[in-house]
Amino acid sequence: MSRMVIPIGPQHPLLKEPLSFLLTLEGETVMDSSMRLGYVHRGIEKLAEQRTYVQNVVLTERICGICSHIHTTTYCQAVESLLGLEVPQRGLYIRTLMCELERIHSHLLWMGVLAKNIGLDTIFMYTWRDREIILNVMEEISGGRVSHAVNTIGGVRNDLTKDQMNMLKESLALLRKRVEELLRSIEKERSFKIRTQKVGYLSLDDIKRYCVVGPVARASGMDIDLRRDAPYAVYDQLDFEVPLMFEGDVWARSKIRVLEAVQSIHICEQIINAIPQGPVSVKAPRRVPAGEVVSRSEAPRGEVVYYVRSDGSQNPMRLKVRTPTLTNLVTLPKQLKGLQMADVSVVIAGADLCIACGDR
Amino acid sequence: MNITEFLFNILIFPGFLFLLALALGLDWLDRKLIARFQGRVGPPWYQPWADLLKLFAKEDILPAGTNVVFTSLLPLLSFASVMTALFYIPIAFRRVPSFQGDFIVIMFLLSVPSLLYFLAGWATKGVYSIIGGNRSLLQYFSYEVLFLLAISGTIITSNSWSIEGIRQAQFEQGAFILPQIFGFLLALSGLIGKLKRGPLDIPKANSEVIAGPLTEFSGKKLALWILTNELQTVAGLSLLIYCYFGNLWQMNKLSGFLIFSVLLVLMQCLLSAISAMYARLRIDQLIRLNWYLLIPLSLLHNLYLIIK
Numbered sequence: 027m028s029r030m031v032i033p034i035g036p037q038h039p040l041l042k043e044p045l046s047f048l049l050t051l052e053g054e055t056v057m058d059s060s061m062r063l064g065y066v067h068r069g070i071e072k073l074a075e076q077r078t079y080v081q082n083v084v085l086t087e088r089i090c091g092i093c094s095h096i097h098t099t100t101y102c103q104a105v106e107s108l109l110g111l112e113v114p115q116r117g118l119y120i121r122t123l124m125c126e127l128e129r130i131h132s133h134l135l136w137m138g139v140l141a142k143n144i145g146l147d148t149i150f151m152y153t154w155r156d157r158e159i160i161l162n163v164m165e166e167i168s169g170g171r172v173s174h175a176v177n178t179i180g181g182v183r184n185d186l187t188k189d190q191m192n193m194l195k196e197s198l199a200l201l202r203k204r205v206e207e208l209l210r211s212i213e214k215e216r217s218f219k220i221r222t223q224k225v226g227y228l229s230l231d232d233i234k235r236y237c238v239v240g241p242v243a244r245a246s247g248m249d250i251d252l253r254r255d256a257p258y259a260v261y262d263q264l265d266f267e268v269p270l271m272f273e274g275d276v277w278a279r280s281k282i283r284v285l286e287a288v289q290s291i292h293i294c295e296q297i298i299n300a301i302p303q304g305p306v307s308v309k310a311p312r313r314v315p316a317g318e319v320v321s322r323s324e325a326p327r328g329e330v331v332y333y334v335r336s337d338g339s340q341n342p343m344r345l346k347v348r349t350p351t352l353t354n355l356v357t358l359p360k361q362l363k364g365l366q367m368a369d370v371s372v373v374i375a376g377a378d379l380c381i382a383c384g385d386r
Numbered sequence: 387m388n389i390t391e392f393l394f395n396i397l398i399f400p401g402f403l404f405l406l407a408l409a410l411g412l413d414w415l416d417r418k419l420i421a422r423f424q425g426r427v428g429p430p431w432y433q434p435w436a437d438l439l440k441l442f443a444k445e446d447i448l449p450a451g452t453n454v455v456f457t458s459l460l461p462l463l464s465f466a467s468v469m470t471a472l473f474y475i476p477i478a479f480r481r482v483p484s485f486q487g488d489f490i491v492i493m494f495l496l497s498v499p500s501l502l503y504f505l506a507g508w509a510t511k512g513v514y515s516i517i518g519g520n521r522s523l524l525q526y527f528s529y530e531v532l533f534l535l536a537i538s539g540t541i542i543t544s545n546s547w548s549i550e551g552i553r554q555a556q557f558e559q560g561a562f563i564l565p566q567i568f569g570f571l572l573a574l575s576g577l578i579g580k581l582k583r584g585p586l587d588i589p590k591a592n593s594e595v596i597a598g599p600l601t602e603f604s605g606k607k608l609a610l611w612i613l614t615n616e617l618q619t620v621a622g623l624s625l626l627i628y629c630y631f632g633n634l635w636q637m638n639k640l641s642g643f644l645i646f647s648v649l650l651v652l653m654q655c656l657l658s659a660i661s662a663m664y665a666r667l668r669i670d671q672l673i674r675l676n677w678y679l680l681i682p683l684s685l686l687h688n689l690y691l692i693i694k
Contacts, residue, residue: 032513040593054517054669143593145584145666151424217585217664220671367517368668371593 029057036065040143040371043381047374051367059362061355067385074345079105079179079314082342087173089347090383092132095124096325097347098177103258104321104334105179108314115260117181117306122259123297124164124176125323126290130201131160132326133241133283133290136378137208140280143371144221149211156204163197166190181307191298198298202291209284212277222277226361226373229274236357239350240328242377245282246274252324263300266293276376283378312340325350327378349383405472409616410434412623412654419658434616438609446605449510457509461603461610464499468617471495474549476635477624477646484550489541492549493534496621499614500526500580503589506611507599518598521669522582522589528676529579529586535684536572540629542691549628556632563630566691570630572684574656577622579672581615584661588669623653 030051036044044065050058070089074082086101087094099121106113113121134157141149161171168174168184176182186194212218228238233248243250251268253261269285271278318335328350335344354377361373395401413434421428448457471492474483500522507519540562541547544555556562563570579586590598600611627634627649634642634649667675 030513030516032517039596051517054520141665145587145591145593146664147420147584148424148662151426155425215665217667221665221668366668366670368588368591368594368666 028052034370034374040374042139043379045379045381047362047370049362049367049370054367056362056365056367056370059359061358063355063381064385066382070386071345071347074342076341078312078340079342080310080312082345083178084175086345086347087175087177089349089386090380091172092135092380093128093325093327093330093383094173095128095176096323096330099125099259100321100323100330100332101334101345102177102179103323104319104332105314106310107321108317108319108334108336109179109310111180111308111310113181114305114308115302116185116304118260119297119301120182120184120186120306121177122261122264123186123294123301124168124174124182125259126293126297127160127164129290129326130205130287130294131157131164133287134160134205136283136326136375137212137280140222140276140372140375141218143375144218146215146218149208149218152204153208156201156208159197159201159204163194166193178307178310180310181305183307185306186301191301194294195298198291198294202288205284205287205291209281209288212280212284219277222275222280222372222376223273224275225365225369226276226279226376227274228357228361232357232360233274236360237353238328238357239353240325240378241282241286242279242354242357243328244269245271245278247272250329252322252329256322258321258323260297264293264296276372279376279378313338314340314342327351327380327383328354347386349380349386351378351380351384355379355384400477402469405469405477405617405620406613408477409613409620410438412619412650413616415651415654416619416658419655420662423659423662438613441609441612442606444605446607448604449512449602452510452602457506457603458607460502460506460509461607461614464502465610465614465617467495467498467502468614468621472617472621472624475621475624476549476553476628477620484548486551487547488549489547489552492625496580496618496625497526497530499618500530503599503611506603510599510602512602514595514597514601515599518589518595518601521595522599524669524673525579525582525586525588528673528681529576532676532680532684533573533576533580535681535688536569536576537626537629539566539569539684539688539691542688552629553632553635557635561631561633566630566687569684569687569691570626572680572687573626573629574653575680577626578657578660579676581619581622581657583657585664585666586672587661587666588672591666619654619657623650626653 032049032051034049035041035046046062048060049056070085074085077085083098083101086097089097134153138150138153164174165171167190168176176184228246230247233243233246247270249270254268266289269282271282314336316336316338321332323330330350331348333346334342337343358377362370365373397403414431418428448454474488474492504519504523507515540552543562544552546552582589600608603611627646631649634645
């Protein structure tokens, strides 16, 4: 049978973000694949060196359109530890709340993309409808649906009012019902299972070799979660579980994300009940003492690492961002090899790529 | 029959305009129902008409190097063959010319578009079109067989290869739907594959091969392809209603027409619900399901009918 090379991306219904694959097919089987990155490289790391620390909060928020808050959180944590700032508890609680809301939003969004890719448009519509609840809450709290601009160096910019807390409570109750329904349907729905089970398998060894992080790693039995292993913000005061599965296929990845969304709802409810009174931020000086720091946090897709080096001026000397997409991306050629053409969309969706994060 | 009556029959009722309205009406119903199932609002009733008009007005582009005459003939031929098949299917109490063996003619005419759909993939030379074309041929060899086998249960019982014979048998023995409910369901699943509806829209799977063989088509040709598919839905559903609820044609025109419409709408609801409920199968899963389960089942069903 003759071989055929087909391009997927940068413009393709399968990919919501610009990334390009060249798949070599023999019949319907993928024999080889090559990947091309860099369509949305914006030079953010270099740009950060020309701006002040406060301006960089805005800049790092633009790295990702889905997990914008986790980027500013990680960045602010880095700068705060360089400054030796003690962020007030209430500020940390609000920061954590936004992180968890964002995690639910990201997981629901991802679930919709996967469902769309396997032709199950109904779940796509349902999850994106439910995601709207979260977006409304986040807009109510921060004024922004995508870029929330909540974080600032030394705390957060928005306080929570009583009305907002009540709205949040109601929304979370509704969302809990919807997410549990979603969990039931992905556990029971046969056509969903036969399309996603045993597809894109990664063993625990593969996970370790490629340094895969986040839900993809946890779906293969790798028990890592920075919220528990190296708590930041107020995660050490909260009670939550880290779901773990061992199947290592796309189905396990989707189930683990829904389970995590359930846990996140649980965390948000705890935060509403436990949030202390007090100020939400402290004033930060403009100049940052010389030094270097690594800050890590658990984004919806996995571990985000920020490295900041300061030379004592207003601008950082170097800002380095390592996003989870980058580590998960390198497993794709391995996962794609030998697949059916129809499973390519499942595997690519299953990795939950955020190319804007990866390219920066 | 004078010339005005002839023209009226061909062009308006029960000819072209009526069929067009029926096809686009069913298409609207399908889209509206799926939208409601998914918690959306759905399009207004004139949306399919607007889409069709818009497509006819659009510029018609083909990739360089394709044979223009050949690619233009493909949608025309498939449209013509479905229209011809509809001429022999008694829709809405139309009296149709019937002869021994016309059932086979209908089945053949209804399968021509699937073959031409495959050729469309090869003729336009895009990579996605070729993969989609391959898939549509694989699907053709599994679901066409199932549809024919399942629906031939009615032929076995009525012992006739003609549309008229199937009707006569049902006048005498009552509708086939209850004794052959099993065959009806198998034929319906065959029809889903034949119409390339979800969850069997494998040849045109949007997230895998863009639009399959139709990727490179635009303008009038694309409009004709879409119209053909909608007319095929009308033809397939009407044929099923005729073969399994044939005794309706005994009633008087008005009540029969009403029951026919209700059945058509109900079956469209069933198809919409199925396509909203399930994820798209992979082509190898489809073929396995079909040849290991559904075709043996329909063979057993036919064997049972023969012995009985």
